[in-house]
Amino acid sequence: MTDRDPPESGQTFRIGTVSRLTGVPTDTLRVWERRYHVVTPVRSEAGTRHYAAEDVARLSLIKRLVDGGDAISSVANLSLLDLRERMRGAQLPERFSITERPCSVLVCGAYLADRLRGESSREQGIEFLGFFSSPDALLAAPHQEPPDVLVLELPTLHAESVREVNRLLQRSGAARALLVYGFATCSALRLLDGNRVIARRAPVDVDALCQDCIALAPGLRRPAGGGEATVLEGLGEPAPRKFSDAELARLAAVSPAGDCNWSRHLVDLVASLSAFETYGSECVDQSSEDPALITFIGACTVRARALMEAALERAASPEEPGSAEPLNPGDA
Numbered sequence: 001m002t003d004r005d006p007p008e009s010g011q012t013f014r015i016g017t018v019s020r021l022t023g024v025p026t027d028t029l030r031v032w033e034r035r036y037h038v039v040t041p042v043r044s045e046a047g048t049r050h051y052a053a054e055d056v057a058r059l060s061l062i063k064r065l066v067d068g069g070d071a072i073s074s075v076a077n078l079s080l081l082d083l084r085e086r087m088r089g090a091q092l093p094e095r096f097s098i099t100e101r102p103c104s105v106l107v108c109g110a111y112l113a114d115r116l117r118g119e120s121s122r123e124q125g126i127e128f129l130g131f132f133s134s135p136d137a138l139l140a141a142p143h144q145e146p147p148d149v150l151v152l153e154l155p156t157l158h159a160e161s162v163r164e165v166n167r168l169l170q171r172s173g174a175a176r177a178l179l180v181y182g183f184a185t186c187s188a189l190r191l192l193d194g195n196r197v198i199a200r201r202a203p204v205d206v207d208a209l210c211q212d213c214i215a216l217a218p219g220l221r222r223p224a225g226g227g228e229a230t231v232l233e234g235l236g237e238p239a240p241r242k243f244s245d246a247e248l249a250r251l252a253a254v255s256p257a258g259d260c261n262w263s264r265h266l267v268d269l270v271a272s273l274s275a276f277e278t279y280g281s282e283c284v285d286q287s288s289e290d291p292a293l294i295t296f297i298g299a300c301t302v303r304a305r306a307l308m309e310a311a312l313e314r315a316a317s318p319e320e321p322g323s324a325e326p327l328n329p330g331d332a
Contacts, residue, residue: 015029016207103126106129108172129147135152151178155182262315
C-alpha cells in the first residue's frame with residue numbers, strides 16, 4: 001500500500017479517533033489497509049496515520065455492510081457512491097454522517113483552560129473558540145458566537161451548584177455541556193439535566209474529552225445503537241465465555257476437596273460476574289443513567305470475568321507443583 005502525500009488543507013483524524021467514530025478496532029483497521037487496501041491514510045513526518053473525512057465515511061459504511069453479512073473482500077474497493085448504493089439496496093441505515101465542520105468548543109475552568117490552550121485539535125474534529133479561567137470570567141465576557149459544546153470545569157459540585165451550571169450553559173449559548181468535576185454529591189449529579197449536561201470525573205484524557213464533545217455536538221457525528229461506536233481503549237475485545245451455566249454447575253459439584261475450596265469459590269465468582277455482565281448489557285438500553293459509564297462498567301466486568309475464568313480453568317485442572325507458568329492477566 002502506498003501512502004498518500006499529506007493534503008494541503010482539510011480535516012484529518014488519527015487512527016484512534018477513526019476507530020471511535022466507526023466502531024472498527026484499530027488492529028482491524030490496520031489489517032483492512034494492509035490486506036484489502038480499504039483506505040490509504042496520510043502519513044505525517046513522524047509516521048502517524050491521518051485519515052480524511054471521506055476515509056471515515058467509507059470505513060463507517062464498510063463496517064455496517066460487513067456487520068450485515070457482506071465479506072470485506074467484496075466491499076473493500078467499492079467507491080463511496082457504490083457503498084452508499086449498496087447500503088440502500090441492503091436497507092441498512094448509515095452508521096453516522098460526518099461533516100467537514102469541526103465541533104466548536106468553549107472552555108471554562110482554570111486547569112482545563114491552561115491545559116487545552118494552544119492544543120491542536122482540529123485533527124480530532126475540535127475547534128476551540130475561547131478559554132475562560134473562571135465562571136465569573138465567562139459571565140462577564142461579551143457575547144460571541146455560541147459554541148456547539150461548553151466544557152465546564154468545577155472542582156466541586158453540590159446541589160446548589162447546578163443552578164450555576166445551567167446559567168453558564170445558557171450564557172454560553174451552547175446546546176450541551178461537558179461538565180468535568182473533581183468531587184460531587186449524588187444529589188447534585190441527579191439534578192443535572194442529562195439531555196444537556198454530561199458529567200465526567202476528573203482527570204480526563206484530552207482525546208476522550210474531544211470525542212465526548214463531538215458526540216454531544218448537534219448536527220455532527222451521531223453513532224447509532226446506544227453507544228455502539230464506543231471503543232474502550234486498553235480493555236481489549238469482548239471475551240466470549242469459557243464456561244456455560246451448566247459447566248459451572250458441574251464444576252461446582254465436582255470441585256476438589258480442600259480447606260480453602262478454591263474451585264468452588266471461583267465458580268461462584270464467575271457465575272456472579274456472568275450474571276452481572278448480562279445485567280449491565282440490559283441496563284444500557286433500559287437505564288436513564290449515563291450509557292457511557294454503564295458500557296465502561298460492562299467492559300470491566302467482561303475483563304474481570306475472563307480473568308476469573310482463567311483462574312478457574314487453572315484451579316479445575318491443577319498441574320504438578322512448579323510446572324505451571326505464571327498467569328499473565330493480559331493473556332486472559
